[in-house]
Amino acid sequence: DAGVIQSPRHEVTEMGQEVTLRCKPISGHNSLFWYRQTMMRGLELLIYFNNNVPIDDSGMPEDRFSAKMPNASFSTLKIQPSEPRDSAVYFCASSKAGVSNQPQHFGDGTRLSIL
Amino acid sequence: DAKTTQPNSMESNEEEPVHLPCNHSTISGTDYIHWYRQLPSQGPEYVIHGLTSNVNNRMASLAIAEDRKSSTLILHRATLRDAAVYYCILNGANNLFFGTGTRLTVIP
Numbered sequence: 550d551a552g553v554i555q556s557p558r559h560e561v562t563e564m565g566q567e568v569t570l571r572c573k574p575i576s577g578h579n580s581l582f583w584y585r586q587t588m589m590r591g592l593e594l595l596i597y598f599n600n601n602v603p604i605d606d607s608g609m610p611e612d613r614f615s616a617k618m619p620n621a622s623f624s625t626l627k628i629q630p631s632e633p634r635d636s637a638v639y640f641c642a643s644s645k646a647g648v649s650n651q652p653q654h655f656g657d658g659t660r661l662s663i664l
Numbered sequence: 665d666a667k668t669t670q671p672n673s674m675e676s677n678e679e680e681p682v683h684l685p686c687n688h689s690t691i692s693g694t695d696y697i698h699w700y701r702q703l704p705s706q707g708p709e710y711v712i713h714g715l716t717s718n719v720n721n722r723m724a725s726l727a728i729a730e731d732r733k734s735s736t737l738i739l740h741r742a743t744l745r746d747a748a749v750y751y752c753i754l755n756g757a758n759n760l761f762f763g764t765g766t767r768l769t770v771i772p
Contacts, residue, residue, distance in 0.1 A: 553707075582760075592708070592751075592762035640707050650696045650715070653760060655707030 551575070553656035555641050561662045567629040570659045573622055574643030582653060583616055583626050584640040592640070598624065631663045668752045673767045676742040684737040684766055686752030691732050695756040699726065699737045701748040708751065708762070711737065742770045 554573040562568055574581050582597040596606040601618045609616070613632070618624040628635055638660050642653040669687040676682040688697065698713040712719055712726045714735075719726040725738040739746055751765040 584762075591764060594760065642707070650713065650755070652698065652710035652713060653700075653708075654710065658707050 553641055553643050553654055555639075555656035555659050557659060558657065559660045559662075561664065562631060563664050564632055565630045566663075567627065568631045568635075568661060568663075570626040570639050570641075570661070572624045572626070572641030572656060574624070574641070575654055576622070578643035578645050578654070579621075580644045580651075580653075581618060581624050582642040582644075583624070584642065584655075585637045586640065586658075587637045595626070633663045636661055636663050667761065668754060668763055670750075670752055670763065670766045672764065673769065675769045675771060676739075677771050678744060679741050682739040682742045682746070682768065684739075684750050684752075684768065685734065686736070687734045688752070688754055689733045691754055692756060695754040697726065697728060697732075697735050698753045698755045698760065699724070700751045700753065700760075700762075701746075702751070702765070703745075703748045711750070713755070742768075744770050744772060746770055 553575055556571045580599050583595040584592050585595055586592045593608055595608045596616045597604055598618045614628055616626045638658045640655050640658045642655040644651045644653045696713050696715050699711040700708040701711050702708045712721050712724050714726045714728055727736045747768055747770045749765040749767050751762050753760050
């Protein structure tokens with residue numbers, strides 16, 4: 550079975566540019582999560598969706614960040630404009646339903662570098 | 665969010681059992697105890713989870729204290745591929761809070 554698929558794997562861009570990260574969850578999973586990992590702050594939850602609806606976006610750093618889930622098989626995380634401090638590894642994860650006893654399955658991440 | 669406390673690092677010899685401890689004294693009755701691990705340059709990987717009873721799967725065993733304020737992840741025979749950061753997480757509302765975890769080093 551295909552796992553969570555993220556693209557691109559690596560992204561290098563200049564400050565001020567728009568960045569779009571993409572995620573395809575595992576088929577049949579109802580919940581989707583975006584995380585960010587840095588050396589300083591570790592792994593942080595940014596936002597999560599249940600049945601394509603954003604449930605908790607309290608982890609989104611600021612208005613420059615936005616996330617969408619137009620359908621059950623696709624989500625995007627957009628940063629506009631990007632800044633050097635946004636450099637991090639961004640992970641997408643999915644799980645079945647919105648219950649706490651279901652494991653989350655993570656993608657391989659997008660390593661983002663803002664110059 | 666209820667937090668967990670884990671040692672920063674541990675070492676184990678290859679082929680030996682490893683017991684990774686986790687304290688979660690503020691756990692609530694509905695929190696599940698989840699363990700994930702993260703190998704270098706990879707995303708976190710689910711290992712095991714439980715609520716009250718001990719659990720076993722092909723990767724590991726999870727021993728949960730009777731008062732649920734602590735748990736132990738048991739790798740029965742450590743291999744070099746088990747070298748990773750292990751995270752103990754309380755999942756009460758589908759919101760995983762990853763602390764700093766325990767970095768496990770496996771010595772050949």
